[in-house]
Amino acid sequence: MAATSIEWTDKTWNPVTGCTKFSKGCEHCYAAVMSRRLKGMKKPKYANGFKVTLHDDALIEPTQWEKPCIIFVCSMSDLFHKNVPFEFIDKVFQVINNTPRHNYQILTKRAERMAEYFSTRSIPQNVWIGVTVECEETKCRIDNIRSLNATVKFLSCEPLLGDLGEMNLQGIDWIIVGGESGPQARPMKEEWVVNIKRQAEANNIPFFFKQWGTWSKDGVRGNKKVNGKLLQGEIVQNMPNIIRQ
16 A cells, blocks of 8 residues: 555555554544455455554565655554564564665554653654644653654644644654544534644744545535635645655
């Protein structure tokens, strides 16, 4: 699954598939729905549905992509799930180290386990480290990446489920915000988004607004594409400044 519609990356790479619910943002997980669909389509990689599954045969994929690109790791899982052994994560990072032409985005809700992993390992220069911060209760995850020695440390506030209030953004290099999509999507209020954008701008942090999702900025349920991605009349999709190989 290299091609992707995710606007803040070029490709996806899934050496692990499947996950389990961990916090409020997981309630209507898009990856779970997609995994069931792919299993129904008899795709071999998803024979186990959304059960955590390691794919050694997928480790080679980034080595075959000659053009430098930004790669989102485990869009269909969480690399730091408790059922993914550190030994397998080491294999993933061996591939990352061997392909310095690419930049890799690793996003997790399991910030404590990620911090444990990196307490005894260094982070390659071509790795961006992120945590999902979807509601007030998950802001503590920011502290787990703040001091990590990563080229880019980012927050994904998607799906944004509430007002995050004031945040300590010291050490953060990029923020993504987006609303939830799907038949059970929860609405996102414009003031929640603007609050994060204001703080990002005050700290000179690039801000990326992905979409409104199923609910419009006016709180009307509708079509994700029709609701679009305009924030206060403009598209705001800034990326961190990086030097591509």
